[in-house]
Amino acid sequence: MADDLEYGPARADGEKDAVAEILCGAFNTTVEECGEWIDRAGIDQLRVIRPGGRVGGCLVLIPMGQWFGGRSVPMMGIAGVAIAPEHRGNRGAGGLMSSMLAEMYEKGQFLSTLYASTQPLYRRAGYEQAGTTFDILLATSQIDIRDRDLSVRPIGPEDDPAVAACYRQWAMRHDGSLDRRDYIWRRIRTPRKNTARGYLVEGPSGVEGFLYYMQVEAKGGRYSLKLTDVTSVTRSAARRLLTFLADHRSMAFRVQWQGGPADTLLTMLREQRSRMRLWEYWMLRIVDVAGALEARGYSADRGARVHFEVRDDVIPQNNGRFVLEVSDGRGKVSRGGDGRVGIDVRGLAAMYTGHWTAEQLRGRDYLEASAEDASAASAVFAGHAPFMSDRF
């Protein structure tokens, strides 16, 4: 099937129902819910393949950005990859992904990120594990902070810009976090089948932290608090948010949120009484090598030059030699150089985010270089462990 795939945007007049039918069959939801999902994403963000002229598979594009080195890099999130059962096993999904990537390259997209239900499909398309998302679980009885210096109040619609500014201030310091657009904010504020309540913490400089929570029922009428987001940019705000959560402890036995391996709220607690479990490694694809390398930020004090020879089986324009020159926190890329660091585009994805070092990639056959060149490349991309606190 892959060779004769017709690929393109879904037609607004008549293909929405066919896509909703494929999505609900693939993800065990109702056709109505899938219709709502499509409306939230926008029908213009659907891409389909039409084996035999009819819709047989789809995916959803979610345009946003992702923060690396203090800069937001244009990134296309991918969700809802699904093939109708009768067309599975014919490389339809592989063809859908490579056609989508060709389109993204032509449109000037730099990165693409997704959560994978099966990795081989996406590895073949050039994606690789590039960061983590953890589930964090904390019993409310274990929150040992009581600090009400700052005030807390419900978030109203008029607060949205200040809340978004607070998130941005936090996100730009955390590699891998999303530069959110409406699609993600809607998931936080109005999650599927539930209502999120939002509260913000105000300090001398305005909004210093906020959270949105849902109540999830548990045995005996008690419940747990599921945070669809929690962010704080000052120590006082983090303490105030923890106090706010502890104030729910008579009925809410536990709080749950998503984050990375080093969590700001947890560091405030006196003891390590939380539980963390890896939810997933998300996967990232470098869609445009030169564009992506120039768009991210780098540690300001590192001046360096790396000579890459990139291999990419799916986007041919990425093949060849590139020189990355870093100074004053910015990267400049030119074609050419001596290609001392041979790298597969999947390895480059993992190194770009800081998830793996060049030395680790050598051990995985993703990179060929001398120990000295590998170590120099590692230094350029060094940062904290990248993570994402949003699912999509």
Ligand SMILES: CC(C)(COP(=O)(O)OP(=O)(O)OC[C@H]1O[C@@H](n2cnc3c(N)ncnc32)[C@H](O)[C@@H]1OP(=O)(O)O)[C@@H](O)C(=O)NCCC(=O)NCCS
């Ligand atoms: C996963 C899915 C999209 C694959 O579609 P497909 O057209 O049959 O896939 P392809 O023929 O292009 O296969 C590509 C690779 O995906 C993997 N794959 C395919 N079907 C799979 C399945 N049902 N389960 C796990 N992995 C699968 C295989 O590794 C395959 O490569 P291989 O045959 O060399 O091992 C399809 O089974 C589906 O719609 N499943 C339900 C929804 C889903 O899981 N979507 C992915 C969300 S991230």
